[in-house]
Amino acid sequence: DVKVTQSSRYLVKRTGEKVFLECVQDMDHENMFWYRQDPGLGLRLIYFSYDVKMKEKGDIPEGYSVSREKKERFSLILESASTNQTSMYLCASSLGLRGAGNEQFFGPGTRLTVL
Amino acid sequence: AQTVTQSQPEMSVQEAETVTLSCTYDTSENNYYLFWYKQPPSRQMILVIRQEAYKQQNATENRFSVNFQKAAKSFSLKISDSQLGDTAMYFCAQINNAGNMLTFGGGTRLMVKP
Numbered sequence: 175d176v177k178v179t180q181s182s183r184y185l186v187k188r189t190g191e192k193v194f195l196e197c198v199q200d201m202d203h204e205n206m207f208w209y210r211q212d213p214g215l216g217l218r219l220i221y222f223s224y225d226v227k228m229k230e231k232g233d234i235p236e237g238y239s240v241s242r243e244k245k246e247r248f249s250l251i252l253e254s255a256s257t258n259q260t261s262m263y264l265c266a267s268s269l270g271l272r273g274a275g276n277e278q279f280f281g282p283g284t285r286l287t288v289l
Numbered sequence: 290a291q292t293v294t295q296s297q298p299e300m301s302v303q304e305a306e307t308v309t310l311s312c313t314y315d316t317s318e319n320n321y322y323l324f325w326y327k328q329p330p331s332r333q334m335i336l337v338i339r340q341e342a343y344k345q346q347n348a349t350e351n352r353f354s355v356n357f358q359k360a361a362k363s364f365s366l367k368i369s370d371s372q373l374g375d376t377a378m379y380f381c382a383q384i385n386n387a388g389n390m391l392t393f394g395g396g397t398r399l400m401v402k403p
């Protein structure tokens with residue numbers, strides 16, 4: 175079974191702190207993604223990566239950065255957390271086959287609260 | 290740009306009955322895939338069903354089926370013989386042809402009542 179794990183289920187941080195969210199997948203997937211999920215807005219893509227050290231901005235990259243040093247690990251970084259970044263963060267991974275309608279496999283999510 | 294719209298924020302259905310969740314989308318791509326994902330309470334998001342736009346036949350997975358109307362850009366999900374375990378948030382989503390951009394609708398919260 176594909177497994178995508180995230181480092182924390184719940185996280186509470188203070189405004190201005192630097193926050194790291196970690197995601198690991200064990201299926202050798204090329205693509206990895208970070209989304210945030212907010213009520214009524216569905217999931218919105220923050221960043222994705224299609225290879226080690228490669229990254230692309232999604233729809234809402236402002237205030238976030240990412241790092242992918244190893245194929246299985248994709249980190250989301252909040253350089254200076256703000257209260258409007260309080261949200262549920264979901265990581266996902268998929269194969270990198272172009273045009274194949276690749277299923278994305280999701281982690282359990284990290285509920286981040288910024289005070 | 291792709292957009293996906295789910296017009297029903299919440300729905301409920303009695304156990305064993307049938308329910309249909311609506312989804313419309315907009316895209317300029319010629320070929321694409323559409324998905325329904327399910328997110329049970331406090332559990333991970335999982336794929337329910339997938340449809341390739343080039344295929345005219347509607348996808349079916351056990352009790353789950355879709356009504357794909359390409360010209361109308363409509364992609365509804367029908368759940369037959371609803372079960373309590375179907376209670377979840379359901380998200381309609383579309384992926385671009387490059388396979389790297391998944392666009393989600395706002396979700397429909399489905400409650401199956403005993």
